[in-house]
Amino acid sequence: MSHIFPRNCRQSPPVAVGGDGCYLIDASGKRYLDGSGGAAVSCLGHSDKAIxxxxxxxxxxxxxxxxxxxxxxxxxxxxxxxxxxxxxxxxxxxxxxxxxxxxxxxxxxxxxxxxxxxxxxxxxxxxxxxxxxxxxxxxxxxxxxxxxxxxxxxxxxxxxxxxxxxxxxxxxxxxxxxxxxxxxxxxxxxxxxxxxxxxxxxxxxxxxxxxxxxxxxxxxxxxxxxxxxxxxxxxxxxxxxxxxxxxxxxxxxxxxxxxxxxxxxxxxxxxxxxxxxxxxxxxxxxxxxxxxxxxxxxxxxxxxxxxxxxxxxxxxxxxxxxxRGLVQRAQQQGEKLAERLNDRFGQHPHVGDLRGRGLFRGIELVADRDSKAPFDPSQGVAGKLKKAAFEQGLICYPMSGTIDGRTGDHVLIAPPFIIEDTQLDELTDKLGRAMDAVI
Incomplete structure (x- = not known):
């Protein structure tokens, strides 16, 4: 029994025991690609020896x-x-x-x-x-x-x-x-x-x-x-x-x-x-x-x-x-990430907007692309997407209330600046599978 006061009393998160570059590792050995840097924090990844x-x-x-x-x-x-x-x-x-x-x-x-x-x-x-x-x-x-x-x-x-x-x-x-x-x-x-x-x-x-x-x-x-x-x-x-x-x-x-x-x-x-x-x-x-x-x-x-x-x-x-030129790398890898997101989600019927700069990208989700109508908040799209991505081994940052604090859903993507091209592919693929499972 834990004596930690958690963020959510109805969830039991796994125990993080290690970090390896762009990945976090839990006590069972499962690896999670940190596609949001936690909350846009881990710009250098999780095992930088110099730091x-x-x-x-x-x-x-x-x-x-x-x-x-x-x-x-x-x-x-x-x-x-x-x-x-x-x-x-x-x-x-x-x-x-x-x-x-x-x-x-x-x-x-x-x-x-x-x-x-x-x-x-x-x-x-x-x-x-x-x-x-x-x-x-x-x-x-x-x-x-x-x-x-x-x-x-x-x-x-x-x-x-x-x-x-x-x-x-x-x-x-x-x-x-x-x-x-x-x-x-x-x-x-x-x-x-x-x-x-x-x-x-x-x-x-x-x-x-x-x-x-x-x-x-x-x-x-x-x-x-x-x-x-x-x-x-x-x-x-x-x-x-x-x-x-x-x-x-x-x-x-x-x-x-x-x-x-x-x-x-x-x-x-x-x-x-x-x-x-x-x-x-x-x-x-x-x-x-x-x-x-x-x-x-x-x-x-x-x-x-x-x-x-x-x-x-x-x-x-x-x-x-x-x-190390990592600021420039954030710009370069960000452009590659934007291309991948556009290729995968640019014509998605439930993606209204792809936006951001560098390795700071957002995807706004909609019930109807033409009218920009959001999903009904009761559907809990953002929460379900976070859970589905986590099951895939991807950490991302979905949020609800995008439009006015009540309606609208988006996903924030902010991986470490050291992310490699193959990991950008992995991020996009896992996010796509999670969205397919939820929407």
Whole structure:
């Protein structure tokens, strides 16, 4: 009898006992192709000796030192490496233990920035529907995942949510991609004006939407227009790259492909590649200067921020991504994956959309391809597909509520960057068999 409090009390998952590259192995010896990197985490696979060696070496030297008293060499080195490769203007790194901590820190920093600047009336945050920013109360409030939010609604903060940039569902007939992108971005300006420009502190968004909507990329020009609107009204731009960043979409920071630089950017998942729990909130020199020249103290913190062993792992992971050409490989293998998915599912009667960037791909499932009508939620398509794929020996990330938190189903695919061509074939084949079994 287990004393673990599991995610699902009605399921008894197998015991994972080993990892081998792109595979996880359970206690019975069964091998599972990790087609989603867990939750887009395991970008280097499960047996990278260099990362393990870096963790061991750091643990032998210094496992932990509280940041209330010390900094550490691995934390400093990781911060230097991230800033050297970050978007223009990013100058400071606040190391945390995961994505929710990173987005929570970003929200609080945005608020403190305006307090330090002498504009305490700026306390409103705008985010997007069908987004996900984490599971702490602040992060969950910012997110637009209605299924995750519903039962906690009385506890959540009052945050505005505008429509996402979701071309498959929201672009009008005859509307160009560029025109749609500008129209979608206009929703931000409209909401800023509705709330009052001098009350809004920040806008938060995922460059490529992850778990809630399934690898939805922005329309061309969307984020450039978003950046212009934020600049016009003095609103901070927070980009959540917890899932889509660290090379996942084919550039180290996902926003590089949209030609914008945020004021604050959040990363995690691929930063530690699953070898250690680590995330980071990065901010501009201007934001840091406001704190430094003001109170001099960011009123926030957790016990394990800047953890030396986790930082050593993060430095080894980012170094591996850059030095081994794995970011470029994610782009190359992502294009091959997209081709395979299109060949297998491009004309599937129950596949409405294939989308994504790099090794971050989504498949939206529909009951009717022509009308885009979703499956009835009572059919539980996403849950059944996850189970069927797992039985085939494939780990993937299906989710329901794609369209509005209640209706719609998609599958998220995010394998390790080291995935080989034959494993891309295996992934596609196993996913196809699972879909045949369910749909």
């Amino acid at each position: 393990v060696a870096a963790i061991k070496a750091q643990a032998d030297t210094l496992a932990f030192a509280h940041t209330g008293f010390f900094t550490s060499e691995p934390a400093e080195q990781l911060a230097d490496l991230l800033v050297a490769n970050a978007p223009t203007g990013i100058d400071r790194v606040y190391l945390v233990s995961g994505g929710s901590e990173a987005t929570e820190a970003a929200i609080k920093l945005a608020r403190q920035y305006w307090v330090e600047k002498g504009e305490p009336q700026r306390g409103k945050l705008i985010a997007r529907k069908q987004s996900y920013h984490g599971n702490t109360i602040g992060a969950l409030s910012a997110g637009g995942n209605e299924w995750r939010r519903a039962q906690f609604a009385p506890l959540l903060l009052d945050i505005s949510h505008i429509d996402p940039c979701y071309e498959y569902r929201l672009r009008q007939d005859g509307e160009s991609l560029e025109d749609y992108g500008l129209r979608a971005a206009q929703a931000l300006e409209d909401e800023i004006l509705r709330l009052g420009p001098d009350t809004v502190m920040a806008f938060m968004a995922e460059p490529v939407v992850g778990a809630t909507a399934g690898a939805v990329p922005p329309a061309p020009g969307y984020f450039k227009r978003i950046r212009e609107i934020c600049d016009r009204y003095g609103v901070l731009l927070i980009l959540d790259e917890v899932m889509c960043g660290m090379g996942r979409t084919g550039t180290l920071f996902a926003c590089e492909q949209d030609g914008v630089a945020p004021d604050i950017v959040c990363i995690a998942k691929g930063l530690g590649a699953g070898y250690q729990p680590i995330g980071a909130m990065l901010c501009s020199a201007e934001i840091y200067a406001a704190i430094e020249s003001g109170s001099g103290f960011f009123q926030h913190g957790h016990t394990y921020i800047g953890h030396p062993t986790a930082a050593a792992a993060g430095h080894a992971v980012v170094s591996a991504l850059l030095d």
